[in-house]
Amino acid sequence: MLIYGMNFQNGAIFQKRDSYELFLSISDLEFGKLVQAKIRGSGTIEIFNAELCNAEIFADSCVVKEGLLIGFLSHRNGKITIHKQKDSYTGLIDLSKNYDDFKDIDPLVILQGYDKRFLLEEYAKLVAHQNNVISVPKPYSVFMINHGKVEESIRKAKESNFEVLLLTHRENLNEFVKISKTNQFIPGITTKFDERELRELQKKGFEFFQITFTHDKREDVFLARNILEGSTLIAKGISPLTGVGLVDGLILEKPYKMTELMRLAVLQKFVRLYIDLNQVDEKMLGLCNILNFGIICDRSFGKIEYAKSYKVEKISDQECIISYLHENNILRELFFTAQVFQTENRSIPYLKKEIKIRADGRSFYFYSEG
Numbered sequence: 001m002l003i004y005g006m007n008f009q010n011g012a013i014f015q016k017r018d019s020y021e022l023f024l025s026i027s028d029l030e031f032g033k034l035v036q037a038k039i040r041g042s043g044t045i046e047i048f049n050a051e052l053c054n055a056e057i058f059a060d061s062c063v064v065k066e067g068l069l070i071g072f073l074s075h076r077n078g079k080i081t082i083h084k085q086k087d088s089y090t091g092l093i094d095l096s097k098n099y100d101d102f103k104d105i106d107p108l109v110i111l112q113g114y115d116k117r118f119l120l121e122e123y124a125k126l127v128a129h130q131n132n133v134i135s136v137p138k139p140y141s142v143f144m145i146n147h148g149k150v151e152e153s154i155r156k157a158k159e160s161n162f163e164v165l166l167l168t169h170r171e172n173l174n175e176f177v178k179i180s181k182t183n184q185f186i187p188g189i190t191t192k193f194d195e196r197e198l199r200e201l202q203k204k205g206f207e208f209f210q211i212t213f214t215h216d217k218r219e220d221v222f223l224a225r226n227i228l229e230g231s232t233l234i235a236k237g238i239s240p241l242t243g244v245g246l247v248d249g250l251i252l253e254k255p256y257k258m259t260e261l262m263r264l265a266v267l268q269k270f271v272r273l274y275i276d277l278n279q280v281d282e283k284m285l286g287l288c289n290i291l292n293f294g295i296i297c298d299r300s301f302g303k304i305e306y307a308k309s310y311k312v313e314k315i316s317d318q319e320c321i322i323s324y325l326h327e328n329n330i331l332r333e334l335f336f337t338a339q340v341f342q343t344e345n346r347s348i349p350y351l352k353k354e355i356k357i358r359a360d361g362r363s364f365y366f367y368s369e370g
Contacts, residue, residue: 019043020095023102031122032069032111039105042098047072047091047108055089057082059267060239062123063089069111069119073130075218075241077105096219117266117315124269131245136272139249139294140208140232141304142166142188144278150176154183156300164188164208166296177205186232193220198227206231210251210296213237221246234294240271249274249294258287258336262315262322265291277301283341290324290334 015022020041027034039045048070055065062071063082070091072080078095093105109126113119127133143157146168157165165180166188167173173189180187188208189201198209209231213220216238225233225246234249243250249272256264261284267273274294277285288295290307310324313333322334323346331346354366 017041017043020045021102029109029111029126031113031119032109035108035110037105037107038102039095040099040102042095044092044094045105047093049088049090051087052089053087055087057084057089058120059241059264061127061241063091064116064119064123066116067112067114067119069109069113069116069123071109071111071123071127072106072241073109073127074106074244075239077103079216080106080239080241117263117312120263120266121269124266127241127244128270131270133245133270136268136270137232137248139272139274139292139306140164140186142208142210142234142274142294142296143300144168144296144298145176146298150179154179154185157185158183159303160300161304166190166208166210173201173204173206181205188232193224195223195227198224202228202231208232208234210234210236216242218242218246234274240267244270248272251276251296258284259315259317259320261287261291261293262312262320265293268292283336286341286343287334287336290322 015024020039020043022045023038025036027036050063050070052063052065052068055063058064060082061075061080062069072091078093081092081094083090083092091108107130109123111119111122113122141162142164143153143162144166145153153165162185164186167176168190177187186208187206188210189206190210191197191201191212193211193213201209209228211224211233213235214237221235221238221243232248234251235243235247236251236253238250240250251274252264261275264273272294274296275284275288277288277295277297278299282301285295285301285304289305290310292306295304305327307324308327308329310322313321313323319335319337324332324334326332332343333346334343336342356364356366358364
């Protein structure tokens, strides 16, 4: 395996090319290696190149297979891309500008572990740490309004416990904000990234923004975040690594199977994920509630209730099992396959204490699971 075009090894290395100079260091992590570098100059730098069988690109920021993960921890200095050609994977950073002095570039991790899920969870923790993410924002349930029937939409939104009304057109903006707040909804709006329009919409009282970014550039997201300040920013059109630490949510843009959503949920250690439910059924809604995905749709379902916590008991291409704590503190279990989707209550185990007193007066305590 090559790192920055050099053989992978411990220690610090200096490399000089036509367009840049590079200092590289490799240090130990609990489950692998951390690769850090400083660069002076410009250009497209090959960060890694690896021949990997049965691997996949995950979240546009890492390559993972059973037992091995190679991934970027941040997206700050340039455009990150991972190319695949047969079993060959190449990670690149195209620097956005020329650096006259040495500058830190986005670090890389190489992790080893017993399975993919373990590696992805560890990777997500490292991304959160690298980007100073202590916790991700809460998920919102969002009801889209794309026509003039605001009163009917409000009735449906109340029935299903939605929190945000999301306007998708540009008519009667002031009136929409007023009626949303009167009915105790957060007023939201969809828009493309445009500095001037964001400022104007915020002045009108909108508090929730679904923003489509044309380019996957952290600079644009950073600017939008500064404009909106404390408002909720839900992004579309960027990668998870681009939005980490800046956005309040990221919309997954293509339809996923339920097993795929189970795997993607690990990203919520550093960014909240949102699902557009307009093209799916209530089973998907149930899974999203358990996994704490934000949801966006224009039709009413049953009452939306997010789980307090969950634990993945089993995940495979054939079947998945999740235990979760319902908002009424009821422990439940979800089991699903391609054909079956069922939930049932589970009894909560507890410890029974038995006391035995010996003849000499000493007490002994014995515990068994009830």
